[in-house]
Amino acid sequence: MFNYYLRLALLSIRRNPILSGLMVAAIALGIGASMTTITVNYLMSSNPIPQKSEQLYYVQVDSWDPNNPAEEPNEPPDQLTWTDANNLYAAQKAERQVIMATTAAVVEPPSQDAKPFNAYIRLTTNEFFPMFDVPFLYGGHWQASADKGREQVVVLSRKSNDKIFGGENSVGRSLRLAGRQFTVVGVLESWYPAPKFYDVGTGAFDEPEDLYIPFLLKEELQLPNGGNTNCWKTPEEDSFAGFLRSECIHYQMWVELPNEQDKQAYLAFLNNYANEQKALGRFSRPLNNRLSDVMQWMENRQVVTDDARVMLWLSLMFLVVCLLNTVGLLLAKFSGKSAEIGLRRAIGASRQALFYQHLVETACIGLTGGIAGLALAYLGLLGIGSLYGSFADNLTSLDINMVLLALLLSLISSIAAGLYPTWRACSIAPASQLKSQ
Amino acid sequence: MLNMQNVTKIFRTDLVETRALSDFNLHVKEGEFVTVTGPSGSGKTTFLNIAGLLESFDDGVYDLDGQNVRHLNDTQRSRLRNEKIGFIFQSFNLIPDLDLFDNVDVPLRYRGFNSSERKRRIERCLELVGLANRMKHLPAQLSGGQQQRVAIARALAGEPRFLLADEPTGNLDSKMAHSVMQLLKDINDEGTTIVMVTHDPSLAREAKRNIFVKDGKVSDVTHITASTPEQVASISASGACHV
Ligand SMILES: Nc1ncnc2c1ncn2[C@@H]1O[C@H](COP(=O)(O)OP(=O)(O)OP(=O)(O)O)[C@@H](O)[C@H]1O
Ligand SMILES: [Mg+2]
Numbered sequence: 303m304f305n306y307y308l309r310l311a312l313l314s315i316r317r318n319p320i321l322s323g324l325m326v327a328a329i330a331l332g333i334g335a336s337m338t339t340i341t342v343n344y345l346m347s348s349n350p351i352p353q354k355s356e357q358l359y360y361v362q363v364d365s366w367d368p369n370n371p372a373e374e375p376n377e378p379p380d381q382l383t384w385t386d387a388n389n390l391y392a393a394q395k396a397e398r399q400v401i402m403a404t405t406a407a408v409v410e411p412p413s414q415d416a417k418p419f420n421a422y423i424r425l426t427t428n429e430f431f432p433m434f435d436v437p438f439l440y441g442g443h444w445q446a447s448a449d450k451g452r453e454q455v456v457v458l459s460r461k462s463n464d465k466i467f468g469g470e471n472s473v474g475r476s477l478r479l480a481g482r483q484f485t486v487v488g489v490l491e492s493w494y495p496a497p498k499f500y501d502v503g504t505g506a507f508d509e510p511e512d513l514y515i516p517f518l519l520k521e522e523l524q525l526p527n528g529g530n531t532n533c534w535k536t537p538e539e540d541s542f543a544g545f546l547r548s549e550c551i552h553y554q555m556w557v558e559l560p561n562e563q564d565k566q567a568y569l570a571f572l573n574n575y576a577n578e579q580k581a582l583g584r585f586s587r588p589l590n591n592r593l594s595d596v597m598q599w600m601e602n603r604q605v606v607t608d609d610a611r612v613m614l615w616l617s618l619m620f621l622v623v624c625l626l627n628t629v630g631l632l633l634a635k636f637s638g639k640s641a642e643i644g645l646r647r648a649i650g651a652s653r654q655a656l657f658y659q660h661l662v663e664t665a666c667i668g669l670t671g672g673i674a675g676l677a678l679a680y681l682g683l684l685g686i687g688s689l690y691g692s693f694a695d696n697l698t699s700l701d702i703n704m705v706l707l708a709l710l711l712s713l714i715s716s717i718a719a720g721l722y723p724t725w726r727a728c729s730i731a732p733a734s735q736l737k738s739q
Numbered sequence: 740m741l742n743m744q745n746v747t748k749i750f751r752t753d754l755v756e757t758r759a760l761s762d763f764n765l766h767v768k769e770g771e772f773v774t775v776t777g778p779s780g781s782g783k784t785t786f787l788n789i790a791g792l793l794e795s796f797d798d799g800v801y802d803l804d805g806q807n808v809r810h811l812n813d814t815q816r817s818r819l820r821n822e823k824i825g826f827i828f829q830s831f832n833l834i835p836d837l838d839l840f841d842n843v844d845v846p847l848r849y850r851g852f853n854s855s856e857r858k859r860r861i862e863r864c865l866e867l868v869g870l871a872n873r874m875k876h877l878p879a880q881l882s883g884g885q886q887q888r889v890a891i892a893r894a895l896a897g898e899p900r901f902l903l904a905d906e907p908t909g910n911l912d913s914k915m916a917h918s919v920m921q922l923l924k925d926i927n928d929e930g931t932t933i934v935m936v937t938h939d940p941s942l943a944r945e946a947k948r949n950i951f952v953k954d955g956k957v958s959d960v961t962h963i964t965a966s967t968p969e970q971v972a973s974i975s976a977s978g979a980c981h982v
Contacts, residue, residue: 306848313836645832648793649893650821650849652814732793 311663325631329671329716332624334678335617337708343614346606350495355596361555363572367534368586378590384546387553395571396557398433401517402426403553404528407480411466424511425520433558434500441473441488449516457488457514480523497605499596501554504529506605527552569593625719632723640730647732660724668716672709740932741767746799748785759785760955772927774943775936777952783936784905791824791903792816821849825894827904831886833878840874843893850897864892884915904935920945
């Protein structure tokens with residue numbers, strides 16, 4: 303019977319192509335708009351490292367102004383001072399730990415043809431790569447000794463390896479960075495975590511940095527600050543070293559803690575550290591240290607922006623408007639079919655059979671609208687991509703879940719829109735339509 | 740076969756109440772061919788719609804094939820319509836974008852026959868009405884008489900025991916009308932009970948019995964050819980498509 307209904311549905315859709323086209327268009331617009339915003343919200347709130355997001359914790363210690371919280375109502379600062387980052391790292395109390403910051407410097411490629419360029423650099427420690435499951439194309443990360451020894455080694459993103467070395471295996475080759483000679487130890491595979499969870503400070507959907515170098519080179523090469531720097535009191539000395547010693551926050555720390563016990567132990571360690579610092583005259587605020595796992599941290603940083611949420615609701619409302627339109631169009635369409643419905647009733651179709659027949663028809667229209675809506679959503683995402691720049695690569699892909707969701711949404715919404723018209727059509731008394739004509 | 744006692748139908752609108760049928764009494768036996776005549780507005784169509792379970796009624800008793808239909812639900816009524824009753828309407832009521840084959844197919848679909856059974860029945864019935872070679876034509880490509888023949892084929896395809904026709908020849912010229920009438924008589928000879936509403940007295944006379952409806956009541960019954968109950972009973976009750 304389903305095949306029969308399907309055939310009747312296609313016939314009926316062909317019978318009034320304009321009306322059918324309008325319905326498909328209404329559903330497509332609604333689905334297109336809502337799928338665009340749903341996808342953006344979905345990707346914004348997706349887990350960038352599901353396999354271990356509950357074992358990675360962002361570290362916050364409250365080193366802030368005794369008189370004001372870093373953020374209302376009583377949030378600890380979102381980054382660490384140089385002093386705290388180095389102390390906590392040196393303690394090595396977690397399974398793995400990483401401290402990091404962003405900077406920028408000029409890269410001079412070895413080849414004469416390639417021009418020097420300003421590169422975005424992540425200063426980090428060697429466990430960054432295994433901790434965040436960063437995939438390597440060539441080579442690997444540097445060793446802990448390179449961190450300690452402030453060795454001039456570099457890991458390149460795939461993109462910058464393409465740019466500097468034409469995509470060759472460049473491990474062992476050298477390049478000039480910030481006026482010094484660096485040796486390449488590894489090249490990453492394409493890696494675009496979205497959100498860029500390990501540092502959302504400069505834009506949760508920015509591309510990862512071009513180059514990665516050992517953290518302590520910050521001091522060694524007196525590299526400038528990238529990203530955000532906040533100070534609750536002005537540095538006492540004017541020099542670079544003075545700035546490092548100040549209470550300004552600019553550094554991030556993540557720790558890997560495999561289980562709850564480890565987490566509690568680490569928190570105790572942080573509190574202990576804060577108390578030690580109190581004894582030294584720092585950390586005047588009440589104890590307020592925090593460990594947030596990846597998704598908690600994304601929530602805390604409001605990675606899904608309010609804009610995106612508002613757009614989501616607006617687009618869902620738009621979908622409702624489109625569906626109300628579809629209800630009207632379906633009423634018109636089915637009332638044009640009342641003669642046929644009356645006839646089918648008279649020669650033996652039950653109300654149920656007719657209801658089913660028209661539901662199949664509505665679902666066909668809905669699915670067609672859904673597919674057209676997906677195409678619109680794709681265009682919408684391209685549009686958003688071009689507005690947000692590099693956001694495009696990470697956020698504007700429609701994965702299979704989204705495609706299925708779109709089809710399901712269009713099916714459900716068209717059936718919802720079709721219920722009332724279908725019910726009306728089927729409650730036509732069989733006799734009333736047969737006299738006329 | 741069909742037994743109505745004191746059936747009353749009142750149409751109510753906000754302003755008026757119309758007594759379309761009042762105390763309507765009729766008994767139609769298996770295998771009969773009854774024609775119904777009467778002035779316009781007398782309640783003929785209303786009677787036929789009630790007889791065909793297309794419409795409910797307000798009072799009285801209606802037994803179809805020994806079954807009281809008063810309290811059947813929609814699905815049961817649809818099923819009875821589908822299995823026992825064939826309809827022929829004045830304005831053919833074919834579905835314009837289905838070809839003849841698919842039009843005759845409609846009642847069979849709801850009956851749940853498999854496709855070879857449906858095909859067999861459709862081809863037989865279209866052959867019976869002389870249109871087997873036009874199966875893939877659309878209704879618009881046929882003359883009025885041919886369209887009515889398709890409607891008859893559709894009514895017969897389910898092999899109903901009971902055929903209801905509301906002015907089936909009303910839209911046809913008299914030559915066509917007589918050929919449709921002849922077809923109905925042939926079908927009746929095969930054992931199908933027929934009730935036909937007509938305005939044409941010459942057609943009405945061709946049936947075995949004619950009832951005259953006036954003001955929602957049967958006011959006169961004329962037996963045109965005497966047919967004893969034994970004769971009626973001797974006619975096979977099998978469907979008309981078994982030619
Ligand atoms: N749906 C309805 N609502 C209100 N009144 C109705 C309805 N259908 C029929 N009637 C009224 O019931 C009465 C009988 O109508 P019916 O259609 O049965 O007449 P008829 O004998 O078939 O007439 P005709 O020969 O013109 O077809 C008429 O007075 C008509 O106005
Ligand atoms: Mg009438």
